[in-house]
Amino acid sequence: MVVGDFPIETDTLVIGSGPGGYVAAIRAAQLGQKVTVVEKGTIGGVCLNVGCIPSKALISAGHRFHEAQHSEDMGIFAEKVTVDFSKVQAWKGSVVKKLTGGVSSLLKGNNVDVVTGEAYFVDENSIRVMNDDSAQTYTFKNAIIATGSSPIEIPSFKYTKRVLNSTGALALEEVPSSIVVIGGGYIGTELGGAFASFGTKVTILEGTEEILSAGFEKQMAALVKRNLKNKGAEIVTKANAKGVEETDTGVTVTYEVKGEEKKVEADYVLVTVGRRPNTAEIGLEQVGIKMTDRGLIETDKQCRTSVKNIYAIGDIVSGPQLAHKASYEGKIAAEAIAGHSSEIDYLAIPAVVFSEPELASVGYNEKEAKEAGIEALASKFPFAANGRALSLNNTDGFVKLITRKEDGLVIGAQIAGPNASDMIAELGLAIEAGMTAEDIAMTIHAHPTLGEITMEAAEVALGTPIHIIK
Amino acid sequence: MVVGDFPIETDTLVIGSGPGGYVAAIRAAQLGQKVTVVEKGTIGGVCLNVGCIPSKALISAGHRFHEAQHSEDMGIFAEKVTVDFSKVQAWKGSVVKKLTGGVSSLLKGNNVDVVTGEAYFVDENSIRVMNDDSAQTYTFKNAIIATGSSPIEIPSFKYTKRVLNSTGALALEEVPSSIVVIGGGYIGTELGGAFASFGTKVTILEGTEEILSAGFEKQMAALVKRNLKNKGAEIVTKANAKGVEETDTGVTVTYEVKGEEKKVEADYVLVTVGRRPNTAEIGLEQVGIKMTDRGLIETDKQCRTSVKNIYAIGDIVSGPQLAHKASYEGKIAAEAIAGHSSEIDYLAIPAVVFSEPELASVGYNEKEAKEAGIEALASKFPFAANGRALSLNNTDGFVKLITRKEDGLVIGAQIAGPNASDMIAELGLAIEAGMTAEDIAMTIHAHPTLGEITMEAAEVALGTPIHIIK
Amino acid sequence: HITTKHQAVRALATPFVRQMAREMKIDIEKVKGSGPAGRITESDLKQFKENDSFSREKAKQHDDK
Numbered sequence A, B: 001m002v003v004g005d006f007p008i009e010t011d012t013l014v015i016g017s018g019p020g021g022y023v024a025a026i027r028a029a030q031l032g033q034k035v036t037v038v039e040k041g042t043i044g045g046v047c048l049n050v051g052c053i054p055s056k057a058l059i060s061a062g063h064r065f066h067e068a069q070h071s072e073d074m075g076i077f078a079e080k081v082t083v084d085f086s087k088v089q090a091w092k093g094s095v096v097k098k099l100t101g102g103v104s105s106l107l108k109g110n111n112v113d114v115v116t117g118e119a120y121f122v123d124e125n126s127i128r129v130m131n132d133d134s135a136q137t138y139t140f141k142n143a144i145i146a147t148g149s150s151p152i153e154i155p156s157f158k159y160t161k162r163v164l165n166s167t168g169a170l171a172l173e174e175v176p177s178s179i180v181v182i183g184g185g186y187i188g189t190e191l192g193g194a195f196a197s198f199g200t201k202v203t204i205l206e207g208t209e210e211i212l213s214a215g216f217e218k219q220m221a222a223l224v225k226r227n228l229k230n231k232g233a234e235i236v237t238k239a240n241a242k243g244v245e246e247t248d249t250g251v252t253v254t255y256e257v258k259g260e261e262k263k264v265e266a267d268y269v270l271v272t273v274g275r276r277p278n279t280a281e282i283g284l285e286q287v288g289i290k291m292t293d294r295g296l297i298e299t300d301k302q303c304r305t306s307v308k309n310i311y312a313i314g315d316i317v318s319g320p321q322l323a324h325k326a327s328y329e330g331k332i333a334a335e336a337i338a339g340h341s342s343e344i345d346y347l348a349i350p351a352v353v354f355s356e357p358e359l360a361s362v363g364y365n366e367k368e369a370k371e372a373g374i375e376a377l378a379s380k381f382p383f384a385a386n387g388r389a390l391s392l393n394n395t396d397g398f399v400k401l402i403t404r405k406e407d408g409l410v411i412g413a414q415i416a417g418p419n420a421s422d423m424i425a426e427l428g429l430a431i432e433a434g435m436t437a438e439d440i441a442m443t444i445h446a447h448p449t450l451g452e453i454t455m456e457a458a459e460v461a462l463g464t465p466i467h468i469i470k
Numbered sequence C: 001h002i003t004t005k006h007q008a009v010r011a012l013a014t015p016f017v018r019q020m021a022r023e024m025k026i027d028i029e030k031v032k033g034s035g036p037a038g039r040i041t042e043s044d045l046k047q048f049k050e051n052d053s054f055s056r057e058k059a060k061q062h063d064d065k
């Protein structure tokens, strides 16, 4: 190993090229900084390579497969629908490649230097980057840490060829005939749902009372559960996964439910029980950065750590572990370094689950509003009463608007239904803009569109819905 | 025929039960009026029975049929995909029935009296309703005329069994092997597209330079044209349809293009060259209501006609002939009658075409902004650079944001792409709320969603897009 | 044209604020907005109304003298 003698100087050094890091790097470059990004893995981070994007690609392909077989009630018949999973994977790979290739070009086009290797802090103004055959020191004026997170491994479920984390599940070479998913959070539910669409026998073991319990209401989870069950999935809640026995051809998972021990056999077991921040092996102790007791990096409203020229963003700081939150913070950090007054200052971060139906939530839900001591009104309108949803033959779901009682201010929204992921954008904007139910109700929404459901939910809030009897 | 001797009294009498009339009736009832609706045809008007809804149902079924056959690149193969068009029609009928049945229940639930028959004004406070075997007079304090519009018939293309208007095309009992569409407006393009998805050989003859030229930009129409051509359709612009010869098995349409006379044979010809307001046979002359020179009823901001207790809404007054405009006006008229200060006061009406890709537009486009003397900026971002669009395998399109140069105020947006119909809602709200490009750019949009395209277009307007090189 | 906008240049306010202005019998075109891009808020309306009645009051006092 050759250690570079001469440190390379840069203005802003970004560690990690996920949706936090690469966005921060581009924004910093746009603001005139000389930027270096260090990435030990693949450009694009978890999100583009083994997270958001490949999972959604699999879900889409599964959706196509399922829909091709289930449009008879609309008069469309397909004789024999088959999956060539190696082709699904090749297509998924091409989607990922387009996006990661795109990010590389964007970094290049913005004159960001990309360095391959593992970064480790030396002091508050320098890091060492190591790769297989060399090490090099970089000095910087400011650094942005964006090292993301990794799947948590539980001792009784060590990852193997058949005990998979999300990355392993996304890389399977064929459709498994059966899979056990431990953890019914959004990642487990999305991936379990994708396999269920492809015909895999899916068993979800969830420890708490309900799947998707973090952030989504029972009513929403119930719709997803029903859909999963229709695809042959089994969902066991309050299930405590104990251990796994592995053979050449499969696994047997032992779990406990209501005090009883049970066993389930499958080709694979997928463990999705959470992600831990990648903050342990980057030399943070060298610079004395303050951590929370949960292993997260402490930051202020400008994403600045306790060391004033070092910033941290994304999955390693508090808040939801979501790509758009990482990117938002990336912009704030880059702008703060440029001396702008930018601050983390959002009213709401949307969260989406690409299940069937899709779930999306932004701002307060009923329970959260109550907990926050806000007198709130929840107003619901079903997809089943909407012409567009009916004409799509997809009516499973509702829009629920949360408004402040005193003045109708929109403070939250929950959507379950087809294209909930698209529909939530309007409500995020409404919340940020401080709009009221009246404003939404009085804005003309095109007919026939799903947006009319949102408009009607607003009319429900006002007590004058057209398409529902009060 | 028995003429009822005693007139029946009502507060508000609504003529027509389309999206204008039935919405007006419900809102009027909600505001405490005793309401009677007179309908000579079917509850729900054109929109629900032979317009918006059945057309979108056919389009969806066509989409399913097409997609089932064209997902190979994603690894999904279907051996033999077939259409049972009678089943498609039955499903379409069930969708229509659900909605019209719903409207009937809503009217009932709001205690609105529904009368079947043809209304004819007697004087400013009474009408006569005629049906097959009786006539009855109704007196009213206020009336709302919502009689809608009918397809224009051109002398050289009298409607027959093979020369169809939109209603005839929607009712076909089998997938035609070929069809000629005269008029490439949104109705012709949508229906032509639906049949092309089912495998019909479609020829669109459009008189002007471009299909969809009313309201949609060339760039948007170009995407739809390419898609139609990929489905085997032929599009002839600047084509002047001359006449039709009909046989037992088909039609031969003669048209002129660039001074040359041509002929095209097909099973059917569909004429969609516009709709005329139903204002001729309702006795308007009895009450002396002022008309415009285009046969529309003149109204003020409260939808009031020149006769102060008579209102008019929907396709019979000026503005775009769209269902959501009719419904919006319906609410205004009902509220005005109740003495509210409601007025037609929108900044923008969205318009959507359910083509492939979908097109949606709201507010100003570039050309209109220029014509209005506004210094505007057009900022575009493509679907092809968006992770959600890629993972849907559907990247054809763009979002274009029109902002006022001086302050970034959003004054318009055009979207071509998958789910454009959902996405336009956010931008309609942004315009009504007087939001700027900054507001949209700084609102967190979930990843990976199509809404990020809108956010990026806003960043393009600000000069700092992340996912595109300036 | 099937896309329409109402008027080229006009007062900016959300639909609800515009409705409030009508209810308060305020000509919204005369109100100066304090929000971004000159957006008129509820409090701008209240402010306007106060100033308006204040000046009318003053005018009345003037007449009385």
Ligand SMILES: Cc1cc2nc3c(=O)[nH]c(=O)nc-3n(C[C@H](O)[C@H](O)[C@H](O)COP(=O)(O)OP(=O)(O)OC[C@H]3O[C@@H](n4cnc5c(N)ncnc54)[C@H](O)[C@@H]3O)c2cc1C
Residues within 6 Å of the ligand: A015, A016, A017, A018, A019, A020, A021, A038, A039, A040, A041, A042, A043, A044, A045, A046, A047, A048, A050, A051, A052, A053, A055, A117, A118, A119, A120, A146, A147, A148, A149, A166, A187, A278, A281, A282, A313, A314, A315, A316, A321, A322, A323, A324, A325, A326, B447, B448
């Ligand atoms: C299956 C799955 C699906 C998901 N779906 C969604 C979704 O739909 N929507 C959503 O918002 N979020 C989703 N997420 C979460 C999302 O991927 C993360 O929130 C997001 O990637 C966090 O971004 P980040 O920039 O903080 O870190 P990451 O994307 O984790 O990137 C961190 C990068 O830093 C690099 N790195 C780490 N340490 C070093 C070092 N010492 N030196 C150099 N480089 C280093 C890593 O190699 C990595 O590339 C999903 C996650 C998974 C696993």
Ligand SMILES: Cc1cc2nc3c(=O)[nH]c(=O)nc-3n(C[C@H](O)[C@H](O)[C@H](O)COP(=O)(O)OP(=O)(O)OC[C@H]3O[C@@H](n4cnc5c(N)ncnc54)[C@H](O)[C@@H]3O)c2cc1C
Residues within 6 Å of the ligand: A446, A447, A448, B015, B016, B017, B018, B019, B020, B021, B038, B039, B040, B041, B042, B043, B044, B045, B046, B047, B048, B050, B051, B052, B053, B055, B117, B118, B119, B120, B146, B147, B148, B149, B166, B187, B278, B281, B282, B313, B314, B315, B316, B321, B322, B323, B324, B325, B326
């Ligand atoms: C194929 C097609 C597709 C369309 N797609 C869309 C779309 O996607 N989105 C959209 O916004 N618009 C669409 N439209 C346009 C939309 O249908 C009209 O704008 C809308 O129906 C107008 O509503 P209305 O209430 O004014 O009248 P109508 O819906 O036309 O209803 C008028 C009613 O009045 C009744 N009536 C007339 N005269 C009398 C009388 N003398 N006495 C009693 N009753 C009477 C009629 O029977 C009718 O039921 C489409 C139209 C067509 C033809």
